[in-house]
Amino acid sequence: MIQRHQFPLQEYHPDAPREVQLLSFISQVFIQPFSLEDNLLALLTALTSGSGVGFNRAMLFLVEGRSLRGRLWLGPPTPEEARSIWEVLSTPGIGFVEIVDYNRALLERREGGLSHRIDRLNYGLDETRDIIPSLAARRREILHVRGAADEPLVDGAFRDVIGVEEFLCIPLVSREDVMGEIIVDNAFTGAAIQAPDIRLAGLCGLIAGNYIYTSLLLKKMVDMEKLAALGEVGVFLAHQLRNPLTVIGGFTDQLLGDALSERKKKRNLNIIRKEIKRLEEVINKIGRLSRLGGGPVVPLDLRRMIDGLLALPALGIKARGRRIRFECRPDLPEALGHKLDAAEAVRNVLDNALEAAPWGGEVVIRCAGGPDRTVSVSVTDNGPGIPPGIRDRIFAPFMTTKKKGMGLGLVYVKRVMDIAGGRVEIESREGQGTEVRLIFRTGGQD
Amino acid sequence: MKAKPRILIVEDERTLCLLYREELEKEGYEVTTVLDAASALEALEKSDFDLIVSDIRLPGANGLDFIRSVMERWKTVPVIINTAYESYKQDFATWAADEYVVKSGSLEELKKKIRALLEKRHVAA
Numbered sequence: 001m002i003q004r005h006q007f008p009l010q011e012y013h014p015d016a017p018r019e020v021q022l023l024s025f026i027s028q029v030f031i032q033p034f035s036l037e038d039n040l041l042a043l044l045t046a047l048t049s050g051s052g053v054g055f056n057r058a059m060l061f062l063v064e065g066r067s068l069r070g071r072l073w074l075g076p077p078t079p080e081e082a083r084s085i086w087e088v089l090s091t092p093g094i095g096f097v098e099i100v101d102y103n104r105a106l107l108e109r110r111e112g113g114l115s116h117r118i119d120r121l122n123y124g125l126d127e128t129r130d131i132i133p134s135l136a137a138r139r140r141e142i143l144h145v146r147g148a149a150d151e152p153l154v155d156g157a158f159r160d161v162i163g164v165e166e167f168l169c170i171p172l173v174s175r176e177d178v179m180g181e182i183i184v185d186n187a188f189t190g191a192a193i194q195a196p197d198i199r200l201a202g203l204c205g206l207i208a209g210n211y212i213y214t215s216l217l218l219k220k221m222v223d224m225e226k227l228a229a230l231g232e233v234g235v236f237l238a239h240q241l242r243n244p245l246t247v248i249g250g251f252t253d254q255l256l257g258d259a260l261s262e263r264k265k266k267r268n269l270n271i272i273r274k275e276i277k278r279l280e281e282v283i284n285k286i287g288r289l290s291r292l293g294g295g296p297v298v299p300l301d302l303r304r305m306i307d308g309l310l311a312l313p314a315l316g317i318k319a320r321g322r323r324i325r326f327e328c329r330p331d332l333p334e335a336l337g338h339k340l341d342a343a344e345a346v347r348n349v350l351d352n353a354l355e356a357a358p359w360g361g362e363v364v365i366r367c368a369g370g371p372d373r374t375v376s377v378s379v380t381d382n383g384p385g386i387p388p389g390i391r392d393r394i395f396a397p398f399m400t401t402k403k404k405g406m407g408l409g410l411v412y413v414k415r416v417m418d419i420a421g422g423r424v425e426i427e428s429r430e431g432q433g434t435e436v437r438l439i440f441r442t443g444g445q446d
Numbered sequence: 447m448k449a450k451p452r453i454l455i456v457e458d459e460r461t462l463c464l465l466y467r468e469e470l471e472k473e474g475y476e477v478t479t480v481l482d483a484a485s486a487l488e489a490l491e492k493s494d495f496d497l498i499v500s501d502i503r504l505p506g507a508n509g510l511d512f513i514r515s516v517m518e519r520w521k522t523v524p525v526i527i528n529t530a531y532e533s534y535k536q537d538f539a540t541w542a543a544d545e546y547v548v549k550s551g552s553l554e555e556l557k558k559k560i561r562a563l564l565e566k567r568h569v570a571a
Contacts, residue, residue: 235533239503242530242549243459249551250465258472271461 022046022200026207036215041107042100043208044074047184047201055184055197059118059162061133062180062212066125068134070118071180074103077114079188117161125178131155136169137181142202143169144193168193170205174213182208236407240282244275285408288344289415297420299334299443302367302377305343309350318351321359328367335375335440337420342440345416348409349379349436356383356434373442374422380435386428394426413438450476451564452493456486456500456512457528466499469553470560483507490516495523497563499556502529502540510537517542524563528556 025046044058057075061068107115123134132154136143146166148154167185171178184201186193251268254260260268306326309315335342353363366378386394386401393399395414400407410424417424421441428434453475455466463479470477478495480486483504489495498516502509517525524544527534532548534540545559 235531238532239530243462245551246530246549246553247459247461247465250462250469250553253552254468275461 019200019203022203026204036212036219038100038104039211039215040208041072041074041103043204043211044072044182045099045103047182047204048074055168055201056186056188057114057184059114059183060180061118061121061123061137061183063125063137063178068123068125068137068181070121071115072107073114073118074107075114076106076188121158121161123155133158133169133181133183137171137178140171140173140178142171142198142205144198145169163187166193168198168201170201172205172209172212174209177213179209179212179216237282241279244278247275248272285412289408289412297336297338300337300339300342300440302335302375302440303328303332305339306346306365306367306377309343309347312347315347315350315354318354319363322354322357323362324354325362325364327364329369331369332367333369333373333375333442335422336443337422337440338416341416342420345413345438346377346379348413349377349438352409353379353381353383353434353436357381358383369442370439374439375442376437376439378435378437380433382433385430385432385434386426388430391426391428395424450474451496452476452478453560454486454489454495454498455479456483456498456504458482458501458503458505465553469557473557473561475560481505483509483512486512486516490520495520496567497524497526497560499526499528499560502527502531502534510534510540513540513543522567524567526556526559526563 026043040060044060047058048055057073059070059074060072062071063069107113123131125134125138127134130138130153132143132145132151135153144166145151145154145168148159148162148165148167162183162185164185164187167183170182170184172180172182182201182205184193251271255265255268306328310324310326350363350365357363361382364378364380366380367375368378369375390399390401395410396407414424417438417440423439425437425439426434427437451474453470455463455470455477457463457466457479458481460481463481467477467479478489478493480489484507486498486500490498498520500509500513500516502513504512513525513527516523526545526547527540527543528547528549530549535546540546544563547556547559
């Protein structure tokens with residue numbers, strides 16, 4: 001028998017063991033599309049809310065450079081406020097999102113809020129002097145402090161700020177590093193911190209440490225990738241957009257400033273129209289690349305696809321002065337791909353071949369089954385070939401040898417083939433020509 | 447009457463050649479436009495120019511090599527690099543040029559730099 005269960009995310013079980021409540025709470029944190037800051041706030045909430053660990057206050061230090069800096073301090077500023085908040089938060093039906101919202105409002109309150117009191121607290125992690133709170137982070141150990149007034153290791157400024165005798169320092173450790181530290185206390189209830197509290201708080205510390213570590217790592221990776229991509233796109237766009245814009249700007253200025261004849265006015269407008277069309281083409285090509293990859297792959301009849309392409313009038317114009325030969329095995333298996341994308345990819349390769357072939361030259365298209373359940377379309381031209389210096393960059397975006405090319409054709413072809421689970425192979429000999437093979441998976445069974 | 451200053455434009459886009467010719471002729475210059483480096487060298491061999499405006503990306507030649515060789519052979523003729531790419535500014539080879547103007551929707555900067563360079567040349571002569 002099989003029984004289906006929902007994830008217990010929105011439920012609140014006051015009778016469940018605290019460990020379960022905490023885990024449920026934290027798992028809710030991670031499915032919310034919150035920022036790192038908000039999720040850390042939620043973790044502090046887990047430490048202070050009744051459905052979590054239930055400490056009165058939680059303070060967060062994060063590592064910046066090589067020191068611990070005070071960032072957030074969550075908790076009611078006065079005992080009276082603590083009582084009224086607990087009443088609100090223990091109302092049945094109050095969920096995770098409400099609690100985090102409530103806490104965010106509490107944090108944003110300048111007057112009477114706690115966070116500003118720890119703004120200036122800053123402890124170097126490389127200091128030789130042992131000092132609390134940073135000692136816990138340096139040793140990667142949970143430290144339980146009682147009788148803070150008489151404890152010489154507790155920093156005087158910190159003692160003044162926290163104002164309690166008993167607190168718990170929990171380092172936020174990840175596999176590699178210390179990411180920060182959380183300090184919790186029971187300033188209002190005065191309840192002693194017990195062993196189960198310490199276990200639960202430690203669990204929070206481990207989760208938070210690894211969460212911060214992975215978030216920062218991910219952000220770094222995304223930033224680097226974005227930056228690299230942005231750089232390439234920037235250079236490409238500069239060229240693709242600045243030339244038309246210079247033309248449009250210049251001829252528009254003439255229209256605005258000079259006394260032009262009717263004939264010249266019309267000429268300028270026609271030039272501007274043409275350049276606008278060029279800008280549109282840039283956007284269309286980029287758009288086409290970004291839209292790729294929707295829908296499932298389907299079996300494709302390559303012979304019919306290529307017959308269709310060869311019948312296109314636009315292709316006929318490109319093929320002027322060149323011969324096209326199409327050879328296709330009669331028992332050709334069906335290829336797997338996205339119909340329109342695959343056709344567009346083949347057309348791209350065919351266009352390139354026709355442009356490369358000299359006047360009077362020939363382009364040969366061959367379809368044949370290959371090993372390992374593949375089927376290929378090969379397009380060969382007898383043009384000048386790809387210069388050796390750029391062969392290893394031919395799939396790089398914005399790389400082009402054509403005067404008006406954008407360098408996106410082969411990028412598109414490769415994306416289409418990758419997404420369909422196929423591949424592209426190119427062989428080129430200078431002075432003799434180029435063969436491009438699109439290798440598709442077939443739909444056949446084993 | 448003073449002879450018109452002669453400017454050579456090296457630019458592979460015909461529409462831009464047309465625009466530059468019209469706009470610079472209006473400024474009182476005599477303008478010759480060519481579409482590639484080889485034709486530019488031919489033009490320079492045949493007649494004297496007071497200033498060269500050249501793109502960097504040129505068909506069939508490395509524009510930077512072209513500009514370098516022009517500056518070596520015609521040392522006194524000022525060269526303005528006029529390109530869509532800002533990034534070439536980081537290439538030392540472009541530093542030798544007298545000016546670097548990035549293509550934009552307005553020709554004012556290009557015109558201003560041409561005027562300034564021609565004045566400087568006139569004073570020096």
